Amino acid sequence: MVNFAYRAARLKGNFTRSLYQKIIPQIVKKPITQTQKIKAVVYALSCERDFPEQVVSLRSFLNYVGIPEQFIIVSDGYSLNSCQLLQQIHPCVKIIPLNEFIGTQLPRKVYHYAQIQSMGKKLATLLSIPHHTVSIYTDSDILFFPGASALIPLIDSSACHSYYLPDSNPAFDFRLIHHPQEAENPINGGFILFKKAPDWTEGIERFLNLKEEPNYFTEQTIVHLTMHQDNAKALSSQQYIMGREDEFIYSDQYAQQKDIILRHYVTPVRHKFWGNIKFLF
Secondary structure (H helix, E strand, C coil), X not given: CCCHHHHHHHHHHHHHHHHHHHCHHHHCCCCCCCCCECCCEEEEEECHHXXXXXXXXXXXXXXXXXXXXXXXXXECCCCHHHHXXXXXXXXXXXXXXXXXXXXXXXXXXXXXXXHHCHHHHHHXXXXXXXXXXXXXXXXXXXXXXXHHHHHHHHHHCCCCCCEEEECCCCCCCCCCCCCHHHHCCCEEEXXXXXXXXXXXXXXXXXXXXXXXXXXXXXXXXXXXXXXXXXXXXXXXXXXXXXXXXXXXXXXXXXXXXXXXXEEECCHHHHHHHCCCHHHCX
């Protein structure tokens, strides 16, 4: 039986994204009216393929969370024109090429992972965040909603534990999981609020001891192990959304919730990112 609602939602998403991409030069000129400043530096890794999503995600963060000390976009091959457009959005935006950001001080195996897998680039980026202040990492396919100002008390809190996005569809590189209990309370690496520098030692040691090549889920498994070792706290899964229960229906069942803070629109529901037209501008 044909699921017309699902197909219609995908068509709507594809059409909206295509149209949005064409008018980005006009969109980036639209002023950010938010004046709330936040004491944090935000990091995002993205590439030319992610450009429309990155524009929307960046603007939604600035509009609904606040203006960070810097919003650093680690560029995995953005064109000069795309970099200029991103920087037009707000003076806090800074573009740093991936190779410059990750430097040469990481273990050689991390750079090899970055060469063979996109998630290796993300691992290298996370390992290179300096953590001079509160740091936030966010993927480009995360949309922030009006309730996202609720992040500010977490940022300003004197509590030193970090916060993570709970995963709804666990995905591990089980070669790095030594005991079944270590797979409990799975973490998604798409959004992390770092209140302190994480201790990557155990996760990276297991990674370096792998005899086979790392895979797509190796990075997230390292993040999972590290955040739990650091006693990070889970964000509310009712407000920080990873769920995909609405994948095959037309509407976004979470976007209309009054207390939603963000949603990570992973690939199976990416079209729904573009279905939320009133939050795209």
